[in-house]
Amino acid sequence: MVVLTAQTAAVNTFQALVMGLVFAALGLGFNIVYRVSKSINLAHPTLVLLAAYTALVVSTRLGAGMAVAVAAAAAVGAAAGAALEVLIARPLRGRPPIALIAATLGAYYVFKALAKMIAGDMWTTASLPLPTFTARFGPVVVDASDLLALGLAGGLVAAVAALHRYTRLGVAMRAVAEDPYGAAAYGLPVRMLTMLSWAIAGAAGGVAAVALAAKTGVEPSLEVYVIEALAASLLAGLDSIAGIVLGGLVLGLVYQYSNFLLGTILPGFGEAAAFTLMLFVLLVKPYGIFGTERIERV
Amino acid sequence: MPAGVFKERYAELMAHLRYPIHWAGLALGVAVLALLPLAGAYSVSLAADAAVFLIAAIGLNITTGLAGQISLAQGALMGVGAYAVAKTVEALAAGGHSVAGMALLLIPAAGLAAAAVGLLLALPSFRLKGYYLAMASLAAQVLLVYIFKTIIDPQQGITMPDEAKTVADIYFGDGYPMYYLVIAITAVMALAAANIGRSSVGRAMKAVRDNDVSASIVGIDVARTKALAFALGAFYAGIAGALYALTNNSVAWDAFELATSIDLLAMVLVGGAGRIIWGSLLGVLLLRVVWSNLDAPLSSLGFINLVGGVDAVKYLVFGLLVAYFVVKEPEGLIGVLRRVKEYLRLWPFSY
Numbered sequence: 001m002v003v004l005t006a007q008t009a010a011v012n013t014f015q016a017l018v019m020g021l022v023f024a025a026l027g028l029g030f031n032i033v034y035r036v037s038k039s040i041n042l043a044h045p046t047l048v049l050l051a052a053y054t055a056l057v058v059s060t061r062l063g064a065g066m067a068v069a070v071a072a073a074a075a076v077g078a079a080a081g082a083a084l085e086v087l088i089a090r091p092l093r094g095r096p097p098i099a100l101i102a103a104t105l106g107a108y109y110v111f112k113a114l115a116k117m118i119a120g121d122m123w124t125t126a127s128l129p130l131p132t133f134t135a136r137f138g139p140v141v142v143d144a145s146d147l148l149a150l151g152l153a154g155g156l157v158a159a160v161a162a163l164h165r166y167t168r169l170g171v172a173m174r175a176v177a178e179d180p181y182g183a184a185a186y187g188l189p190v191r192m193l194t195m196l197s198w199a200i201a202g203a204a205g206g207v208a209a210v211a212l213a214a215k216t217g218v219e220p221s222l223e224v225y226v227i228e229a230l231a232a233s234l235l236a237g238l239d240s241i242a243g244i245v246l247g248g249l250v251l252g253l254v255y256q257y258s259n260f261l262l263g264t265i266l267p268g269f270g271e272a273a274a275f276t277l278m279l280f281v282l283l284v285k286p287y288g289i290f291g292t293e294r295i296e297r298v
Numbered sequence: 299m300p301a302g303v304f305k306e307r308y309a310e311l312m313a314h315l316r317y318p319i320h321w322a323g324l325a326l327g328v329a330v331l332a333l334l335p336l337a338g339a340y341s342v343s344l345a346a347d348a349a350v351f352l353i354a355a356i357g358l359n360i361t362t363g364l365a366g367q368i369s370l371a372q373g374a375l376m377g378v379g380a381y382a383v384a385k386t387v388e389a390l391a392a393g394g395h396s397v398a399g400m401a402l403l404l405i406p407a408a409g410l411a412a413a414a415v416g417l418l419l420a421l422p423s424f425r426l427k428g429y430y431l432a433m434a435s436l437a438a439q440v441l442l443v444y445i446f447k448t449i450i451d452p453q454q455g456i457t458m459p460d461e462a463k464t465v466a467d468i469y470f471g472d473g474y475p476m477y478y479l480v481i482a483i484t485a486v487m488a489l490a491a492a493n494i495g496r497s498s499v500g501r502a503m504k505a506v507r508d509n510d511v512s513a514s515i516v517g518i519d520v521a522r523t524k525a526l527a528f529a530l531g532a533f534y535a536g537i538a539g540a541l542y543a544l545t546n547n548s549v550a551w552d553a554f555e556l557a558t559s560i561d562l563l564a565m566v567l568v569g570g571a572g573r574i575i576w577g578s579l580l581g582v583l584l585l586r587v588v589w590s591n592l593d594a595p596l597s598s599l600g601f602i603n604l605v606g607g608v609d610a611v612k613y614l615v616f617g618l619l620v621a622y623f624v625v626k627e628p629e630g631l632i633g634v635l636r637r638v639k640e641y642l643r644l645w646p647f648s649y
Contacts, residue, residue, distance in 0.1 A: 039429060040432070091625050095628070096366070097368070097428035098368050098567075099625075099628065102567045102620060102624045103620070103621045103624040105560055105563070105564070105620060106617045106619070106620030106624065108617065109617030110617035110621070111617075113610040113612075113613035114614070116609065116610040116613070117610050227436070227440075230433060231437075234430075234433065268447075271444065272440075272444040275437040275441050275444075276441065278433065278434075279438065279441070282422055282430060282433060282437070283421070283422060283425070283434075286430050
């Protein structure tokens with residue numbers, strides 16, 4: 001039986017914080033896309049996978065530093081996101097939701113194939129080359145993977161939130177999200193901004209991929225974490241940006257503690273808990289804490 | 299007056315087999331299915347596998363194509379049906395009871411068990427639609443597989459004893475008896491589904507699919523229709539799962555994972571959503587029958603030497619195919635075939 005003491009509580013809460021921020025960063029891609037296209041990009045999980053393998057290949061085979069790897073992952077993610085918008089989301093505007101769900105599921109497999117092709121013989125579990133570094137804060141041991149994950153994920157969420165709130169580009173993207181016709185009437189390039197939003201979502205997926213890979217290593221099952229991160233997006237409300245930090249932290253705590261307390265009896269219970277949380281949010285408060293409710297007319 | 303086949307009664311106009319070519323097609327289809335076992339044991343197992351997935355795809359086509367309720371949990375519902383049979387047989391055998399023929403007798407019960415779970419899955423659909431409903435079914439799919447994995451089948455595989463698959467000294471686990479039984483059940487299920495689509499329930503489902511708020515205004519009980527669509531789709535998945543348990547040596551949860559649900563959804567959408575029988579059939583033929591036989595030809599063509607191997611090539615083609623059909627051919631393969639038919643009807647004078 002696992003016992004919760006002050007010591008294990010501190011360790012687990014810190015890990016929950018790290019994973020929570022990573023979940024928030026992973027879920028961010030869903031929210032950015034949902035704001036402008038009112039749709040969920042089901043290709044995001046393998047987009048993250050593709051970016052993670054890009055970072056792995058760049059950092060190990062090409063021997064580049066971690067900063068270059070992050071940039072490469074973000075660039076690949078942005079290109080993939082922009083391609084999704086141009087080739088799939090744009091032609092499907094105005095079609096029923098199932099069309100976009102199915103088309104992005106198709107893209108899901110395309111990205112998976114590309115990730116496998118990039119990875120080559122590194123497809124099975126590998127880890128990013130991280131410096132060995134540890135620091136102690138009481139019972140909590142912090143190593144390089146924690147720092148990288150915290151820095152990348154926290155920085156990413158803060159940067160995207162600041163971009164949306166304080167820059168002219170952010171204002172324009174918010175306008176397009178709020179009312180595309182009104183934005184077009186004011187002369188905003190709606191198509192361009194929509195594509196840019198998808199590209200930013202992809203780049204966010206790329207950065208989040210490195211943060212996740214720092215914690216878990218690079219492996220084909222990374223996509224599962226991204227699907228779990230949907231729970232964070234839904235909890236925050238799919239059209240909120242900064243609120244996702246709260247969603248991610250709740251998910252991180254639920255995930256870490258259900259794994260810690262029940263993982264010995266029920267292996268992999270954290271995953272089940274994440275999806276239970278998702279189902280619970282959908283049934284009780286489908287539009288999340290910060291989301292806006294949609295009203296329908298005929 | 300142009301030449302043609304004319305109907306004098308509504309009953310004739312509504313019949314499933316209306317034109318001489320329908321009767322010819324039926325005769326040809328029956329002949330091919332009856333004689334297929336002569337082509338060897340592999341074709342029998344391939345056809346049985348296709349029939350199992352056809353039933354599941356028809357069920358998903360009722361839920362998603364007819365009633366417009368997106369479900370990413372059809373694979374897990376198949377699992378419910380398969381485990382309902384396998385676990386009951388296992389429990390009976392452990393209790394010292396006779397299990398003779400139970401794998402066959404329990405097929406309807408497996409359908410009902412899956413339908414009960416399907417009704418649970420319908421609960422989110424009362425409040426949610428579109429993406430949110432898809433998310434809910436995705437969560438349900440993963441949770442069901444988790445339950446299979448940890449509680450129902452921790453040993454990864456339940457094998458039913460041979461006597462459970464034997465009735466009157468005929469073993470229905472493989473060969474001709476299994477083949478004809480599966481084909482017969484599939485034919486009955488397909489005919490029933492075709493008629494559901496033409497009934498008042500089917501029309502109510504189409505109304506809910508096209509616009510559920512409008513449907514409720516004209517007096518359709520939307521919640522009841524959605525629940526029925528989920529329950530019917532799940533019933534078909536349960537029957538398919540029970541037949542899966544019958545035709546395969548053992549039941550293991552990895553056959554019912556999210557990938558199976560995505561495959562089934564892809565079959566429905568590539569074949570033709572809303573065209574319950576023909577759409578599902580075309581989807582299963584392309585994405586299950588042709589697909590499972592691509593490994594050897596692709597390897598011999600040299601794709602195995604490519605980075606990522608045959609798997610990556612198959613993922614790539616599969617993904618591009620699904621995305622292409624959804625974007626360019628929303629009616630699916632059946633829509634392509636209809637255009638071909640129209641073209642040939644007027645050929646060679648296309649005016």
